Amino acid sequence: MEDIPFTLNEKGFVISPKIARTSEFWIAHKDTLDAVFPSTVIKMKTLDGWREVTLEETEEMWPLYFPTYRHINKIIDAPLNKKFTVKFSQELNEQTISKDNIELIEKDTGERMPIQFNLLNKKYVEVVPELQLKPETSYWLVVHSDGIQARNKNKLKQGVIAEAVTVSQH
Known part of the structure; x- marks a missing residue:
């Protein structure tokens, strides 16, 4: 709770x-x-x-x-075409990666950004926004603990969140 x-x-x-x-x-x-x-x-x-x-x-x-989540990173001056790489500690069951358990959220509005996933290898997932990010805007990359599984059926112990603040547009 x-x-x-x-x-x-x-x-x-x-x-x-x-x-x-x-x-x-x-x-x-x-x-x-x-x-x-x-x-x-x-x-x-x-x-x-x-x-x-x-x-x-x-x-x-x-x-x-997200009070029970762990904050893992803050990126300042992220490019507007930023792609995010998420590293997991165990080999992933790629069938469990979905938009339900990894989200890119605009911090001020809560708007979910449409994203796609690329499995880079057994432990790395690239999160690619389908639209260019807005300048001078904060986004949260949220990985929910429910749903994602390792190949050995282990689930994430805790959700994690990273923040990216985009560059200003000149």
Whole structure:
């Protein structure tokens, strides 16, 4: 369970990041958290238990959408034609790689970018956006733990997220 509870005007509320990270609720989730933080204590459940959300986490945003995921990288000045390479620790069952378990998401809007996959070898997958990325925009490359399997049927233990901020266009 990843729910994020908070109290506002003495009333308790709970936000489900699973619902919030859908395209339909992405902006509403961000606006709600922006409106209540930092004047309200917001807690979230992580793999280590419940804890208060920090100012840094509200600025980074990803922990409020994917609280149990691990942040692995941030790329600054990514080219607009950026291709992403994802390395896995075990040989993959390529049949389990899909748009359901690897996504490229525009950070501010929640828009899912259409992507294609190229299996580079048994442990590397190249994620190729079908459209050119927008300048001066942050994107999250999200690898969900459910669905992807190794050849030996092992599943990912934890979802991971990487961020890419594209170059400015001159």
